[in-house]
Amino acid sequence: MPPTLASLVHHSALKLTVRAGGDRLDVPVRWAHVSELADPVPYMEGGELLLITALKLDAEDPKAMRRYVKRLVAAGVVGLGFAVGVNYEEIPEALVAAAEEEGLPLLEVPRRTPFLAISKAVSAAIAADQYRAVTAGFAAQRELTRQALNSGPEGLLTALAAQVDGWAALYDASGAVVATAPEWAVRRAARLTADVERLRDRPAPASAVVGGPETEDRVELHSIGTGRRPRAALAVGTAAALGTAERYAVHSAIALLTLTTERSRSLHAAEQRIGAAVLRMLLAGQPDHARAVAGDLYGSLLDAPFRVIVAESASASAARAHADAHARVQAAKPAPAAVPAAVGTGGDPLAGLAEVVEAAAARSGEAVLVVPDGARLVVLAGDGGTSVSACAEYAGALEAARAAAVSEQTAGEEDELVVGLSAPAGPIAAAAAFKQAEQALSVARRRGRVLVEHEQLASGSVLPLLADDAVRAFADGLLRALYEHDATGRGDLVASLRAWLSRHGQWDAAAADLGVHRHTLRYRMRRVEEILGRSLDDPDVRMELWLALKATATD
Numbered sequence: 028m029p030p031t032l033a034s035l036v037h038h039s040a041l042k043l044t045v046r047a048g049g050d051r052l053d054v055p056v057r058w059a060h061v062s063e064l065a066d067p068v069p070y071m072e073g074g075e076l077l078l079i080t081a082l083k084l085d086a087e088d089p090k091a092m093r094r095y096v097k098r099l100v101a102a103g104v105v106g107l108g109f110a111v112g113v114n115y116e117e118i119p120e121a122l123v124a125a126a127e128e129e130g131l132p133l134l135e136v137p138r139r140t141p142f143l144a145i146s147k148a149v150s151a152a153i154a155a156d157q158y159r160a161v162t163a164g165f166a167a168q169r170e171l172t173r174q175a176l177n178s179g180p181e182g183l184l185t186a187l188a189a190q191v192d193g194w195a196a197l198y199d200a201s202g203a204v205v206a207t208a209p210e211w212a213v214r215r216a217a218r219l220t221a222d223v224e225r226l227r228d229r230p231a232p233a234s235a236v237v238g239g240p241e242t243e244d245r246v247e248l249h250s251i252g253t254g255r256r257p258r259a260a261l262a263v264g265t266a267a268a269l270g271t272a273e274r275y276a277v278h279s280a281i282a283l284l285t286l287t288t289e290r291s292r293s294l295h296a297a298e299q300r301i302g303a304a305v306l307r308m309l310l311a312g313q314p315d316h317a318r319a320v321a322g323d324l325y326g327s328l329l330d331a332p333f334r335v336i337v338a339e340s341a342s343a344s345a346a347r348a349h350a351d352a353h354a355r356v357q358a359a360k361p362a363p364a365a366v367p368a369a370v371g372t373g374g375d376p377l378a379g380l381a382e383v384v385e386a387a388a389a390r391s392g393e394a395v396l397v398v399p400d401g402a403r404l405v406v407l408a409g410d411g412g413t414s415v416s417a418c419a420e421y422a423g424a425l426e427a428a429r430a431a432a433v434s435e436q437t438a439g440e441e442d443e444l445v446v447g448l449s450a451p452a453g454p455i456a457a458a459a460a461f462k463q464a465e466q467a468l469s470v471a472r473r474r475g476r477v478l479v480e481h482e483q484l485a486s487g488s489v490l491p492l493l494a495d496d497a498v499r500a501f502a503d504g505l506l507r508a509l510y511e512h513d514a515t516g517r518g519d520l521v522a523s524l525r526a527w528l529s530r531h532g533q534w535d536a537a538a539a540d541l542g543v544h545r546h547t548l549r550y551r552m553r554r555v556e557e558i559l560g561r562s563l564d565d566p567d568v569r570m571e572l573w574l575a576l577k578a579t580a581t582d
Contacts, residue, residue, distance in 0.1 A: 032054060032076065040148075042139070043135065043136060048133060055074065060077055062077060066098065079107065081119075087120075089125070096125040109135060110138065110140075163275070164272050167276035171283055175287065184196070192265065199386050200227070203390065223262070232249070248260060248262050252285060305325055311458075314329070314454035329453075334451060337447045338404040340376055391412065393409055393412045393413060393414055405461075425477045429477070445468055446477060446478040447478075450482050467480060505571065506579060520554060521576075528569060
């Protein structure tokens with residue numbers, strides 16, 4: 028503890044006597060300062076014990092003393108030491124009354140006690156307190172290191188909570204709570220998710236202090252990691268501001284957690300290289316070799332049906348524009364905790380997707396294979412697992428952001444992320460699943476969607492796929508001669524062809540739909556064959572004409 032007025036009064040060598048403010052002696056003393064100025068306030072910083080002999084003061088004037096004492100109290104002076112036997116044989120009653128009125132502790136300093144002795148006592152007590160704090164900090168560092176080595180982050184948090192006499196929590200890169208100590212702090216830590224997300228968007232290292240009725244205590248937040256993006260965050264909750272020893276403990280915890288996360292980053296990079304090798308073997312039709320390489324790391328993923336996810340990023344400028352819109356949507360209506368905004372990853376939607384999928388897998392204990400591939404991201408995740416669900420939720424959040432951006436007229440020409448999801452498959456069918464994911468990705472890009480599942484294509488209609496410029500150009504070229512013929516007013520060949528094809532070549536039914544005689548319809552179909560130079564008896568020709576009519580029907 029730092030020195031207090033009470034500790035100075037009880038110092039046997041100083042012989043100080045309390046003349047006023049005896050109920051306020053427990054206040055800490057930051058320094059002892061001598062000043063005979065009539066107004067020493069401009070030179071005060073607060074927390075000082077001011078020592079005077081009243082050389083330039085009219086200490087017997089009540090009004091002057093009230094003004095003097097008021098200014099000292101306003102400046103944060105914690106006590107006044109008055110040397111008797113120098114200019115005054117005893118402390119004037121005007122000064123005693125003013126000190127009592129303002130609640131300022133007034134200490135009588137006997138003539139045989141030099142001011143230097145008081146300054147030395149204060150300095151020695153401050154040095155001893157700092158030494159105790161440093162010693163306690165080193166002891167805390169040793170204990171935190173031991174816990175980190177023996178019990179991991181959970182043990183480190185437990186030791187840190189004991190050191191600061193409060194609680195501690197660790198968050199992952201997505202802002203989700205990873206661990207807390209003690210366990211009762213889980214709810215308090217969960218309330219700070221939004222604050223952690225805001226801290227994540229600031230350059231590292233970053234810290235913030237939050238508190239108030241919702242947190243029930245004072246909480247410090249610190250980013251963890253040395254890269255541009257924090258890898259984690261630490262929250263420390265206490266009833267009051269941290270002391271020197273507690274501050275040493277927190278800084279030690281940050282350093283140890285940073286070492287842990289950076290080590291984890293290296294391991295993660297090595298795991299990604301193994302995952303890339305496993306993926307290449309699966310796509311090359313070598314499931315047995317892939318399983319041997321996967322080992323315990325990805326082996327469980329290959330023992331059950333999995334999904335292949337292929338994601339692509341659009342241009343960086345479009346991604347930045349959409350990320351800004353996404354941030355506004357999140358501010359108005361926060362996304363689920365498992366789905367962080369893309370802006371949390373520097374506006375990189377692929378990194379955001381990888382972060383979401385890996386965080387979901389880590390929380391549920393699932394295996395997931397994430398392989399960055401240039402402007403693409405390839406993911407193998409267990410069918411029905413939390414990783415696939417997190418991917419869908421992330422895509423849904425971006426879809427909502429895009430809709431909001433369109434309504435605000437702030438959307439770019441391209442979406443920042445498109446995702447294709449395969450049907451469930453096993454190791455033998457991995458190449459087919461990858462192809463399915465690519466096909467779904469292509470459809471997502473064409474339809475302006477963030478995510479499309481391959482199963483949706485199989486259960487839907489092929490007609491939306493015709494909304495392609497190449498298909499439209501083919502249809503226009505195929506039917507142009509018929510449209511030009513009808514424009515001359517010499518018949519209605521296009522409508523007749525559509526009716527005949529829709530009735531599967533049934534003359535009477537098609538003629539009835541058109542309101543003409545079947546012989547008239549037969550004549551028109553012969554004209555169609557003559558103009559196009561193709562036979563309607565050929566099923567491929569009928570199919571092409573029907574798709575061309577459907578492709579041009581949206582004009």
